[in-house]
Amino acid sequence: xxxxxxxxxxxDLGFSQCGFAPCEPLENLRSFYNDFVLKKRFGxxxxxxxxxxxxxxxxLLLPGAKTVICVTMNYHQPEQIPCNDNFFIAKYAYGYDYHxxxxxxxxxxxxxxxxxxxxxxxxxxxxSGNVLEKAWAQQCGIGxxxxxxxxxxxxxxSFFFIGIILTDLxxxxxxxxxxxxxxxxxxxxxxxxxALDTPYQLNIPRCISYLTIENxxxxxxxxxxxxxxxxxxxDICQDVCPYNRLPVTNTIxxxxxxxxxxxxxxxxxxxxxxxxFDQYFTRSPLKRLGYQGLMKNIHANHPSQR
Numbered sequence: 001x002x003x004x005x006x007x008x009x010x011x012d013l014g015f016s017q018c019g020f021a022p023c024e025p026l027e028n029l030r031s032f033y034n035d036f037v038l039k040k041r042f043g044x045x046x047x048x049x050x051x052x053x054x055x056x057x058x059x060l061l062l063p064g065a066k067t068v069i070c071v072t073m074n075y076h077q078p079e080q081i082p083c084n085d086n087f088f089i090a091k092y093a094y095g096y097d098y099h100x101x102x103x104x105x106x107x108x109x110x111x112x113x114x115x116x117x118x119x120x121x122x123x124x125x126x127x128s129g130n131v132l133e134k135a136w137a138q139q140c141g142i143g144x145x146x147x148x149x150x151x152x153x154x155x156x157x158s159f160f161f162i163g164i165i166l167t168d169l170x171x172x173x174x175x176x177x178x179x180x181x182x183x184x185x186x187x188x189x190x191x192x193x194x195a196l197d198t199p200y201q202l203n204i205p206r207c208i209s210y211l212t213i214e215n216x217x218x219x220x221x222x223x224x225x226x227x228x229x230x231x232x233x234x235d236i237c238q239d240v241c242p243y244n245r246l247p248v249t250n251t252i253x254x255x256x257x258x259x260x261x262x263x264x265x266x267x268x269x270x271x272x273x274x275x276x277f278d279q280y281f282t283r284s285p286l287k288r289l290g291y292q293g294l295m296k297n298i299h300a301n302h303p304s305q306r
Contacts, residue, residue, distance in 0.1 A: 002117060002169060002171055003020065003171050003172055005116060006018065006069065006109070006112075006113065006171070009109055009112045010071050010109055013105045013108055013109055014073060014105060014252060015071040015072060015073050015105070015109075015163075016071075016072050016073055016074045016156065016160060016248070016250075017070075017071065017072045017142050017153070017156070017160075018069065018070070018071050018072075019069070019070045019137070019140030019141045019142045019174045020067055020068070020069055020070075020140055020171045020172065020173050020174050021067070021068045021070070021136060021139035021140045021141075021173050021174065021176070022066070022067065022068070022173050023058055023059060023062075023065040023066050023067055023068050023166060024059075025056060025057040025058075025059070026056045026057070026132060026135055026139075027056075029056065029132070029135055030056055032201070033052060033055070033056060034052075035201075036048075036201055037049045037052060041201065041202070041203050041204055041205070042204050043204040043205035043210055043214065043215070044214060044215065044216070045204060045210075045214060047130070051130040054130040055130045055131065055132050056132070058131060058136075058166055061123065061129065061130060061131065061166060062121065062123045062166040062167075062168075064121060064168045065121070065123075065166040065167060065168055066167070066168050066169065066170045066171075067166075067167050067168075067169055067170060067171045067173070068136050068139065068140060068164060068165070068166060069140070069164070069165040069166075069167065069171070070133075070136050070137045070139075070140035070142050070162060070163070070164055070165075071106065071109070071162075071163045071165070072137070072142055072153075072156075072160040072161060072162055072163070073098075073102060073105075073160055073161045073163075073250065073252075074156060074159060074160045074247075074248045074249065074250040075091065075092050075094075075098065075159055075160060075161060075250055075255050076091060076157070076159035076247040076248065076249050076250065077091065077094055077095075077249060077250070077251075077255065077256060077257060078249045078251065079256075079257065079262070081094065081257055081261060081262060081264075082262065082265075084265075085265050085266050086229070086264065086265050086266055086269075087229050087230070087231045087266055087269050087298065087301060088228075088229055088230045088231065088232075088234075088235075089230075089231060089232040089233060089286070090209065090232060090233025090234060090235055091159060091235055092159075092161070092233070092285070093232055093233060093284060093285040093286060094255065094256070094257040094261065095254050095255040095256055095257060095258070095284070096254035096255065096283050096284070097283055097284060097285050097287070097288075098126075098127075098161050098255075098285070099126055099127060099128070099285075100283075101252075101254050101255075102126045102161055102163050103124065103126045103163075106124040106126060106163045106165065107124060109124075109165070110122045110123075110124050110165060113165075113167065113169070117169060120167060120168055120169055121167065121168045122165055122166065122167040122168075122169075123165065123166050123167075124163065124164070124165050125163065125164040125165070125166075126161075126163050126164075127161075127162075131164050131166075133162040133163075133164050134149070134150070134151045134162065136164055137151045137162050138151065138176055138177050139176050140173075140174055140176075141174035141175050141176060141177050142162075142177065143156075143158070143177050144177045144178060144179045144180060144181070145179075145200065146158070146179075146181050146187065146200075146241070147181050147184075147185065147187055147188055147196065147199040147200055148187035148188075148191075148196060148202075148237035148238070148241065149196075149200060149201065149202045150237070150238065152180070152181075152241065152243050153177075153243070154180060154243060155248075156247075156248045157238075157241065157243045157244035157245075157246075157247045157248065158238050158241060158243065158244060159238060159244065159247050159248075180243075181199075184242060185199070186240045186241065186242065187236075187237035187238075187240055187241055190236050190237060190239075190240040191236060191237055192208070192226040192227075192228055192236065193206045193207065193208060193211075193223055193226045194206060195207040195208070195210075196237065206223070207234070208226075208227060208228075208230050208233070208234035208236070209233045209234045211223060211227070212227070212230060212231060212232050212233060212234070212289075212297045213232060213233060213288075213289060216293070218296070218300075219296075219297075219300045224300045224301070227297075227300060227301050229266075229301050230297075230301070231269070231294065231297040231298050231301060232285075232286055232289060232294065232297065258280075260280060261280075266302070269298055270298060270302065272291075272294075272295075272298075274291045277291040277294065278291070
């Protein structure tokens with residue numbers, strides 16, 4: 001059976017979940033997405049407006065596509081970076097850049113599909129291209145998009161990466177996942193910058209992850225004091241989520257924090273040289289931010305350095 005063979009291979013490759021959905025336009029999200037764009041809640045991420053149509057209609061990305069496959073990989077680690085006298089980076093950035101690792105494994109999955117099922121078309125996306133990964137994760141039954149806008153699974157929480165494959169294979173779909181947030185608003189209340197002022201819709205320019213990763217401008221003074229020692233990304237809305245009380249951990253070596261990262265404290269971050277940055281973060285997501293960007297975030301968190 002095609003579906004079971006793909007699921008089994010995805011498990012062999014280290015993926016946590018694998019789901020399927022018909023490749024159809026996401027018309028049910030059009031008004032929601034248009035409202036998001038109209039209110040200019042995307043900050044400097046202009047592509048969210050520019051490529052709205054292919055994001056809502058994946059058939060424009062791969063003509064002839066019949067099925068969307070969603071795979072996930074947990075990244076929560078058994079050992080967390082010490083929080084005492086320290087700055088924080090998002091848990092997904094502890095180790096190797098996930099774009100590379102997951103893309104390599106998704107390419108292996110696509111190669112397997114081609115070698116097993118013959119002359120097919122398929123295209124993989126890992127946080128790239130104009131795909132609404134989170135919406136498709138919900139359509140594929142992986143989880144639901146919570147009030148913090150992240151995909152949540154009832155048994156696995158939300159600390160996982162998402163990969164999407166479009167293919168012309170016709171595969172029996174899974175049932176879309178229902179919303180299980182209920183009346184809970186812990187993530188909304190915990191966000192220090194009030195970026196979750198509208199449940200299920202992120203006010204991107206106020207999000208700490210955006211401010212410390214995508215934003216290339218000086219962080220606004222009224223937001224600097226709300227960074228709470230975060231210098232790359234933010235996990236606050238995930239940490240408080242009830243579904244993350246017992247997060248599923250992953251011991252893939254590439255995702256484990258290095259020994260030197262476990263020893264870093266504020267003084268080490270503040271005194272970090274560009275040479276050390278290049279040495280320590282060569283294969284890290286932080287490399288994309290660059291040394292100057294990282295130091296800008298450190299200074300924004302440290303009044304004596306401003």
